[in-house]
Amino acid sequence: MALLIGTLCTILLTVFVVQIAKARELASVVRADASEEYEVNKFHAGVGMVFMVAFLVACVWSFIYYTPIILGWGPNIAASKHGVEVDYLFNLTLFFTGIVFILTHIALFWFAWKYRGRPGRKALYWAHNETLEMVWMIVPAIVMTFLVVGGLQAWNNIMTDLPEDAKSVVLPGIDNDKEYLEIEATGSQFLWYLRYPGRDGVIGRKYFTQINSKNPVGQTWEDDANLDDFMTNEIVLPVDRKVRVRVTARDVLHNFYIKDMRVKMDAVPGMPTYFIFTPTVTTDSMRRRLSKRPEWQVPNEDNPKQQRWETFEYELACAELCGRGHYSMRNIVKIVEKEEYLAWLDTKEGGELETVVDSVNNVTTYGLKANSVKSQYFETVYGKEGDPQKDNAKIANMETLVKDKVFIKKDLAEAKALRDATQYKSAAYNKADKAMADIETQLNITRYTMVLADSKAALANSNKILAELKANTVVEVVTPTVVTDTAATVSVTDSLPSETAPEEAVNN
Numbered sequence: 001m002a003l004l005i006g007t008l009c010t011i012l013l014t015v016f017v018v019q020i021a022k023a024r025e026l027a028s029v030v031r032a033d034a035s036e037e038y039e040v041n042k043f044h045a046g047v048g049m050v051f052m053v054a055f056l057v058a059c060v061w062s063f064i065y066y067t068p069i070i071l072g073w074g075p076n077i078a079a080s081k082h083g084v085e086v087d088y089l090f091n092l093t094l095f096f097t098g099i100v101f102i103l104t105h106i107a108l109f110w111f112a113w114k115y116r117g118r119p120g121r122k123a124l125y126w127a128h129n130e131t132l133e134m135v136w137m138i139v140p141a142i143v144m145t146f147l148v149v150g151g152l153q154a155w156n157n158i159m160t161d162l163p164e165d166a167k168s169v170v171l172p173g174i175d176n177d178k179e180y181l182e183i184e185a186t187g188s189q190f191l192w193y194l195r196y197p198g199r200d201g202v203i204g205r206k207y208f209t210q211i212n213s214k215n216p217v218g219q220t221w222e223d224d225a226n227l228d229d230f231m232t233n234e235i236v237l238p239v240d241r242k243v244r245v246r247v248t249a250r251d252v253l254h255n256f257y258i259k260d261m262r263v264k265m266d267a268v269p270g271m272p273t274y275f276i277f278t279p280t281v282t283t284d285s286m287r288r289r290l291s292k293r294p295e296w297q298v299p300n301e302d303n304p305k306q307q308r309w310e311t312f313e314y315e316l317a318c319a320e321l322c323g324r325g326h327y328s329m330r331n332i333v334k335i336v337e338k339e340e341y342l343a344w345l346d347t348k349e350g351g352e353l354e355t356v357v358d359s360v361n362n363v364t365t366y367g368l369k370a371n372s373v374k375s376q377y378f379e380t381v382y383g384k385e386g387d388p389q390k391d392n393a394k395i396a397n398m399e400t401l402v403k404d405k406v407f408i409k410k411d412l413a414e415a416k417a418l419r420d421a422t423q424y425k426s427a428a429y430n431k432a433d434k435a436m437a438d439i440e441t442q443l444n445i446t447r448y449t450m451v452l453a454d455s456k457a458a459l460a461n462s463n464k465i466l467a468e469l470k471a472n473t474v475v476e477v478v479t480p481t482v483v484t485d486t487a488a489t490v491s492v493t494d495s496l497p498s499e500t501a502p503e504e505a506v507n508n
């Protein structure tokens, strides 16, 4: 309401001033009085000067007011490696154009004031002035050269594709130019289809004729690389690892845009594009950074119990007006530590452990629950009519690989239980802690591998580490000083024997 009244008053005032000026002009013409015209000139030029001051003050004020949302300023520092370069270029451009903006506006109104029509002054006809022309061509040329060359260099740095021998893997090494994680984003009216390559690190082939309601991006199921690809609603990425996003579209132009990462690329139907970036700030770190800013220390609009900074998330948006539902093309992007990322991948791959108790022989065996392995293939095609992969040995392999991983996770849980039963930081505790770290190493091997032998070896190692730990723990119980380990000895006897037995014969 206040804004409306303010706008109306401004319009009325402008009309009022213009009408008075017109009336005075007409009066002076009627009276044929030149001095009246000079007075009008002076009034106009004066109003111009006042406007200039008010306008420039308003510009500076708005700049300060909007600092919290200007990219590259305040808390909005880039959260990716290349983003720093982009911010630098933006700020450099803003600096130079800012100077030119202020100087030209001062000159514009100042000249109107200084050279207004006055008695005895005649306009000077000035065809051209070489010095002046040289100055206003050479100075901008130099500045523009720096800006354009700097921009081109940054663009080339950012857009250089990965070397031919670089490989897409589940967890690329830090600062390793030969490894990256490739994911795929397919724009569609009005959502993003986000596809991960699964444990093989390779995104499977797709073809548009395969698209249907259960196969939204058209994966070709004959391609083995598609067996483990999965779709997700949120992008989860490990911090400090190189990511290549393959950007495509199914229908119209979209644009893959993650503001805080300074990532922006058109999604064009029929023409895959890409963007390579390395996130450098986890979601948690970003929240901590924002928590120091007053504008983020306010209750969240949707959930007033939480502060605004606590609910911050990076966001993938569509930055191309693609139709009516354009606004709904938003997905959360989570940047996490590698452990959290791997744990998230585990939940996406699925694989549930099943316990079978043979009460007659008093033996407990473990296996993988049927249909618990998840991926776009396993969830929509596997075992259905027309499954082109039904005779492919790799499917059984996939399930075994997942099973090995789940078994090692079980070992890890057992080692943890043993550790937690001991006194914190005691010798037994440290030993169990070390064993946990070793099992974790084996777990990571089975998380990435597609090679059955490697997976088997990792599982065997894990079993061995756990068995040794259990044996050692039993020894410690004998010594009278350690009282807390009695519980651990019990678990040794009931879970040791059958664990590796059931899956050995299946796929080797």
Ligand SMILES: [Cu+2]
Pocket (backbone or CB within 6 Å): 187, 188, 253, 254, 255, 318, 319, 320, 321, 322, 326, 329
């Ligand atoms: Cu869109």
